[in-house]
Every structure is written in structure tokens, then in C-alpha cells.
Amino acid sequence: MLKRGAFAAASVAGLVTSAVTSALAAPSRAAEGPLPLPLLPHVPFYPRTAVPASGRPEPLAVKTRPLNPSYDFRGRTRTLDGFLARSSTLGYLVLHGATIVDERYFAGFDAASRFNSWSVGKSITATAVGAAVADGRIDSVRDPVTAYIPELRRSGYDGVAIRDILQMSSGHDYDETCYTNPFKGATSTTIRMVLGASLTGQARRARRGFEPGTRWNYDSLNTFVLGWLVAKAAGMPLAAYVRDKIWRPAGMETPLLMGRDYRGNDIAYGCYHATVRDFARFGLLYLRDGRAGGVQVVPAEWIGDATRAAEPHLRPGGLRPDEPDSAENAYGYGYQWWIGDQGDYTAIGILGQFVYVSPEHDVVIVKTGQDLKADIHMAEALPAFRAVAAAAAGRT
Template sequence: MNQTRRPIWRIILRVLLVLLVVIGAAGVGGYLYLRNSEWWIAVTLFHNDHRAENFRTMHELFPSRRVAAGTDVWAFAHPVGQLTLPESYRFGGEARSLEGFLTESETTGLLVVRDGAIVHEWYADGYHEESVVTSFSMTKSVVSALVGIAIDDGYIQSVRDSITDYVPELRGSGYDGVSIHDVLTMSSGVAFSEDYESMFSDLMWLPIRVFGFQHPVTDVLAELEREREPGTYNNYISSDSIALGLLVSRATGSTGADYLSRTIWVPAGMEGDAWWNTDYHGNELGHAFLGATLRDYARFGRLYLNEGRRDERQIIPAEWVHASVNPTEPHLQPGENPDSFWTFGYGYQWW
């Protein structure tokens, strides 16, 4: 009896061993595949060990479009001398170390422009003056400028138009019938979780859906529902900015990157090409993922400082610049406001 059983158990053990080897090999292979896939990058996008590198190579890691610069560069004035920044500053009634703040906030670049001249320029973590630095919510303000220019160009008739007149993919969603004005001022009434602390919030899950699952961002927005009456409450949500990015491309019949190139990047004299991440279906992401050099971000800031002008040339309509930073409705006003999620006040994608 024992002699009969031994071969059977040996066969079973060998089969189990083979299965373990196969499962182990599959697991290792799957892990190696995952480590080299968009999935892994999307999941670890904000991880401390990868963040600095990811944020200067986003245009290489995921689909992106080039925002071409021209040859007529808007030069900075020659500074009289480099500005020495103070070692400390006061905040909340306390003296704080500037170096400590830069380290704690993991700042990778700091540029100071005064009277049209660069008076301080500093980089860390391998960044330098030619690094393409990914912007996040600052992209929202660039998209706002494009909306204003598109209105001035006649592609969009009015901020009172419904956004779904131009973006038909959003009909039937929470955005159906919402005015462009209410989307610009983060008052769409659409339900979207902007929780930065939860990996499962709509915002934090968005890169995984768009870059990992490769879902069209139009589908993501089309799923959203309305939670309150538009134009009554200021609630900061990135989906509004994504909708505005779609508005620019649909209204102009151009990609957002091309329209940005010919209306701002070239005429404003940016010195380097920018890159704008898209989903896998060619839609620019209007809430974030525009990459440019620190100096070109400073040039964009100078446009708003100069009421939309580069020297004497009007790039962004002056009235749009003014309206963007001067909200008029009660729910958009700064200070303690029961109809706003925060105290800063909000305009056209500008605090």
C-alpha cells in the first residue's frame, strides 16, 4: 500500500512545485511589466521618491502636445545686480526660515522678477533654467486667458452662453446648460470631490483613469452630476477647468496647444517650447499638466501685471484680465462667505 502511495504524492508535490514556479514567474513578470508601464507612473505620480523627476518629465511619460515658441523672445531687462533674499520672513506672527520653507515645501525653482529684470534665480533637485516644469492649478489661469482670447477672436459669443453649446459631449451631464461664466468662476454646481488627502477622490483618481485606464476625459466629465444650482456657490473643482479646456478646443476648432502657441506663446515672446499633457484621445487636460520653463511662467505673469500687454502689444484683452481678478457676484467675494468654500475670493480661474 505504501509503495503505491509514494509515487502519487511525489507527482502531486511535483505538480505543486511547478505551479508555484509558474505563479512566481508570472508574478515577477507582471511586477516588472507594471514597473515599466504607464500604470505604475500614474499610481506613483505623487510619491515622494518619484515626484521631482516625474514633474520635469511629464511630457515624456504621458501623451503631450508641443506648444511651439517663436523666435522673437520677450527679453528680460539687465538687472543692476542679483537680489539677496532675506534669510527669514514673518508669517502668522512668527519668524520663519526661508531656506527651511524651500526645503519643507520641496521647492525645485524660485525666480524673482523686479522691474522687468530677473534679480534672483535658484534651482534644486536637478532642475535648471531649461527644465520643463509641470504646472498644476496654474494651468487653470492659462486656460482662462485662452477663453478670453477666444471670445475676443469671435469663436465664443459670450460668457453667458451654455458650455454645452460648444462641448456637446457634456450634454446630459451636470454641465448641461451651465453658463461658461459659472464654470469659469467655479460655480457650476457640479459634484466633484477635490480631496487631496484621499486617493479615491475624483481628483486623485483622475490621473489613474486618464493615464492608467486610458479613459477619455470627456467620458469622465460626462459621468458627473449636479449637486446644486449653478451660479449660487463657489466650490473649487478641477473638473470645471477641464471643461474649459474642452471648450477652447471645441470652439476654436484647434487643439488647445496650437491655440496657446499662436495666441500667447509666440506673440508674448516665450523663449522655450511648452508641453501640454493630453489624455490618450488627444484632449488637453485643462486643470493641470502644462509644462514650461520657470522664465516663461514669469513672462505669463508679466502679461497680467501689464494688463495683458507685451510692451505695447495687447496679447490678452485688458478687460478680460480685469474681470478675471475682480469678481462681482456676492458668492465670489473674499472673506468669510457662506456661499464659498474658502475665504480668498475667486474670479475667472484666478484667486
């Protein structure tokens, strides 16, 4: 029987299910057909946990000078302003060091608005894994996940190394490519979650589809397992651990809202609701090799490992050998970060959410949106953001 709260969620599922399931899936894959309106990608439809802000926010200076560089994409010259318009941008910010050099909002949103991370949240969850390793709560990412979550024994995750899960190479039989099929991938996971099925129960029913560590397969349930891992290893909910190890020590200015399923499990693979400026502070944490407020919040070694495509099947051009023209092949993959081929990297969520980091140019770019053509614009984001980073650093 469904819990009482699940009936309320089910009553709105007809309006939001297609939009939600697309948003929880791999960010480059478009739904087969239009999404229903109204599209409300940044409105929570699940229980939330409030994560308090820091008492000492990381300062961001403001010295804006709107940037509109041009760049080439697929044989055509484009402009940043055109990209923002075509990709249905809602919030946009550029940091050069710790200085905001460009900040814009659209469609009635402003600096106080919270936006859903969608799969940008995967990078936050992976960072919590890094904090748990630094704490000694997780001995090594080469440990089997079942050493910490015995409930996953005899599932498709039995014996799988944490590192393989971080790299979306878990071997889990999960198809996140067809959103219109309610029995597959993120669509099935989300519908069942909205109707009250626990995410832990869904993970326990996972089946093995291929040898772990041998190929990349984007899989939102992998990131839920990482969040569950942190909760088990730390002895507290993921939201509490993110509060203690990331949100407050990294100097976030506003409270975070984290989504839960109806059994109290933090969703982990998305549904971190925060302001554009606090997403920028998360990118700044990585830009500074894990430091904030003069303190090492996350080990620099973790930052390096997380933002590196360590295996041939994870390198740019190798994620989707079955689809050479896929936008995903513009990137490689690290620990829940998408990796560029110029030392840059980005967290990406469906419908146009980005936290892009360019160590070369000392730049962080945040973009939030409601982009129904995110599969096309995912590939275009790299040259667009690289042009912005160079302009912000005064190199154009």
C-alpha cells in the same frame, strides 16, 4: 479595450498614481498619508504636444540681488530663505518690471529645466478662453457651455454658464477632497485617464450637485471643460490655440510641452511643462494688462475680470465656509486665479507651484517645487511673497 499606449502608462501607475492625483487636485488639500517614492512631479507620464516658442522672445533684463525679507505668519517671524527651504523649492524667480532681480534653482535644476505647471495651468487655459472671447469665437462668458459643446447636453454641465465654470461654481458634483478614494474626484479622473478613458467621456458623465453660481467648489474637470470649449469654439486643439494666441505672441523663449490624454484631448487643468522664465513671462503678461511686445495679446478687460473675486462666495475668507481655518480662505477666486485681498493674485498648483502677481509693486514671482506640505505653505505664500514684492520694489 485600452489603447496600446495606455498599457505603458498603466505599468507605471502604481508608482505615480498617488503623487499625480494629488497634484491634479485642489492645491491646499493634503493627501491622507505619505506619497510614494520616488516622487517625480515634473516628469511627464502622458503624451505631449510641443508648442513652439516665439521667434522674438520677450526680453528680460538680469540684475540679481538675492532678497531675503522677513515676514510674520501665524504669530512667528519667518524669512524667505527659510520658506524656500521648508517648501522644497526647485525653481524661484522674481521680476521687478521686466528685470530679474532674484533667480535660484535647487536639486540639480536650472534655467533650462521644464517644470510641470500642475494647476497653474488652469490660469493659462482660462486665458485661452479670454482670447477666444476677444476673437469672437465665444460670444460671452454668460453663454451656456452647451451652446459650444452640445455633447454636454443632458450632463451636469447642461445649461451652465461659462462664467460659472471659470469661477469653479459650475454645480458639478465633484469631490476633490479625498485623494485616497479611487472612485472620487481628481483621483478617479486621473486613474481613468491613465488607463485610457477619455476626458471628454468623463465630462459627458458629469452630474449636477448644486445650483450653478451659488458656491465655490474646486474642480479640475471644470478646467478640462474650458479647454474643450476653446477647442470646439476655435476649431483646433487647445494646444494649437495656446500656441497662436498666448505662447508665441507673449514672447515665450522656449517650447512648451502640453499633456494629452490617450484619446488626444489636451488635459487643460494642468500638465503645461515650461521653464521658470516662461512662467514669469506669463505673469508679466498679466502684470502688463495683457500686453507683450507692444501688442495687446489678451484684452485688458479680461485681465481685470479674471483677477477679481466678483461674488460674495468667491471673496477672500468665503471659499470654504465649512472650514474657516482652511488655507484656501486666505484667498478669493476669479477666472481660475486665486485672489488676494491687497490687489494681488496668483496661479497655484499642488506641490508648490506659483505664479504670483503684485500690480502694486510691479512684481511677478514664480516658484516651482515638490512640496508635500503644500496645504500649509499655500497660506504662508501670501505674506512671504508680499514681503518679497515690497523688497523688490525698494519699499522695505
